[in-house]
Amino acid sequence: MRRDEFRYRPALTRAESEWTRRSREALLDGGLLTAPPGSTGVPREIETSWRRCVGEAVPVAPDRLDYREPGDARPALRRAAEPVFARLADSFADVPVAMVLSDATGRIVMRHTDVRSQRDTMDRANAAEGFDYSEQSVGTNGLGTVLVERRPVLVRGPEHYNVRLEDLTCAGTPVVEPYTGQMVGSFSLACSMRDVHPLMTVMTADIGRQIEARMLEEAGDRRRRLVRAYLNVDRTTAGALVVDEETVLANRLGLAHTGPELHPLLWRFLAEHGPAVVPRRMEVPLADGMHDALVEPIHEGGRTAFSIRLAPKRPDVPAPRAVAPGRITSRLHHDPDVDRRLADVVRFGEVVAVTGASGTGKLHTALAVLRARGADDPLVVEPHRDPGWFPAARTAAAAGRGVVVRRVHRAPSPTAAELQALSSAPLALTADIDGADDAVIGTVRQVATTVRLPTLAQSREHLPAVVRSVLGDVPPPRFPAEVWDRLMDWHWPGNVAELRTTVVALARRADGGIVDVDDLPDELRTPRRTMGRMESAERDAVVEALRESGGNRSRAARSLGIGRNTLYRKMREFGIA
Secondary structure (H helix, E strand, O other), X not given: OOHHHOOOOOOOOHHHHHHHHHHHHHHHHHOOOOOOOOOOOXXXXXXXXXXXXXXOOOOOOOOOOOEOOOOOOOHHHHHHHHHHHHHHHOOOOOOOEEEEEEEOOOEEEEEEOOOHHHHHHHHHOOOOOOEEOOHHHHOOOOOHHHHHHOOXXXXXXXXXXXXXXXXXXEEEEEEEOOOOOOEEEEEEEEEEHHHOOOOHHHHHHHHHHHHHHHHHHHHHHHHHHHHHHHHHHOOOOOOEEEEOOOOEEEOOOHHHHOOOOHHHHHHHHHHHHOOOOOOEEEEEEEOOEXXXXXXXXXXXXXXXXXXXXXXXXXXXXXXXXXXXXXOOOOOOOOOHHHHHHHHHHHHXXXXXXXXXXXXXXXXXXXXXXXXXXXXXXXXXXXXXOOOOHHHHHHHHHHOOOOEEEOOOOOOXXXXXXXXXXXXXXXXXXXXXXXXXXXXXXXXXXXHOEEEEOOOHHHOHHHHHHHHHHHHOOOOOOEOOXXXXXXXXXXXXOOHHHHHHHHHHHHHHHHOOOEOOHHHOOHHHHOOOOOOOHHHHHHHHHHHHHHHHOOOOHHHHHHHHOOOHHHHHHHHHHHOOO
8 A cells, every 4th residue: 555545444343343342352362363364344554464463462552662762863863853843843732632653663752742632542552652562562553553554544443452542542553764665664654443533644644745845955055065075075085974864974095994883873972072173183993993193073964973084004013022921822812002011911921900890891801811821621629619719729839730810809709819829820800899908909909910801881883893802702793784873872780791792692593694683692682872962972871980099989989079879870870880
């Protein structure tokens, strides 16, 4: 059914409503085999949707609907819809009808209704911004079912699967990105069953066209600005790129640094850390790692883009003379600063204490350091779990095997004398010293050089490198740009351990194929909001205060001039472990 063939079906009579309700309940009570398809007497697309919902065990009256901040994974959709909604607001000022827009996942991103009774009706059904109105969440409805059917749908009263929507009639239509043909959302007009208007479906189709027309118009202006910026940087003899919130362009030399992960990686980094007014020399994350570049902001038409001119690779600086040379054949950590500090530990034969939050990869990093020092099969001990750990560790050290002492912050902690007795062989410690007392911190600092690992939330620009590292020998899947968007958006509270579990499971299921957004865990499917400059600056201040205080939250809160509870809230808000 094309949009211009969106047929109007009259409002249901009382008898038809009762028949529809009984047909739905019979299907729910008896299951999919109660009656053959097409025998329920309701429109085909409604019955098909009911059957999908029964098959997927969608609740008829869920206690709650999933709510998340709508986010802006498709900012062009909201920008295109806002002037359309604003223009129609006066026309609908006294009409008990709601205009509702969802993204491609069915999550409501915009809603407008002026009449209080209609607003209250929508609120009771949780039909508001941020709520999940996909068919899998709320059953047959004028947003989610449109996305599944990929065509206009009219849902009247008890044709809704959810009993809380029985008083509504909803006409919905898909919203398609004109220049790609991709369905990016759905639009619906919703009103009470008694207020159905014969032109409701026609108006829904027309508003959908208006939103698409605005998307096309805006895309033309945006792309012209982007091409002009690209032509300016393309004259350079080095790699050059131009990026805005939806597109990245690269010249021939710049193409060597691209991949499906590039846009979400580069745009998010520059949106948070890029220059605001004047060009700046800085390191930027590309698909193949960090690169020096001259980054220039471009402000035009109320929009921001960045041009990136890649600098020539700097010649390698000879390493300082090592006291006990190690054999560093690969990177020890994805973060260049951490990698440099670990390399110094190896070159000078030092004992290292790898610190950081839970899940940041402390044991993996400690083992990499010992392997670089020639200890291919080190003994791993945990003093707080094994009272007899020290004799075994001393024997391993005497044999030159190398030792990793894990979780030295846990009581009973090893003494400085015990650790020094093991330092004749390659030795590494791991600890989460944020919650450790001064005695433990003093012991660690007496015998080791501390290297703190950042959380993933603090180093999202290195996420592609971490993904490649944790996959190891597992056949790598192909992540399209939409999946990289979700991976970059997620704050990874479980750090590298959580990322490893997630991507290894995805890789094994994909078996070298493509991973779609629908393959991701539920938490990752809905895009999170990108931080603005003020929020990014606030987050950086919190991270810096924690770093300067050595992870002591009380001291960090005092240096920021806020209470500890406020600091904890900010850490949760910004995904800081």
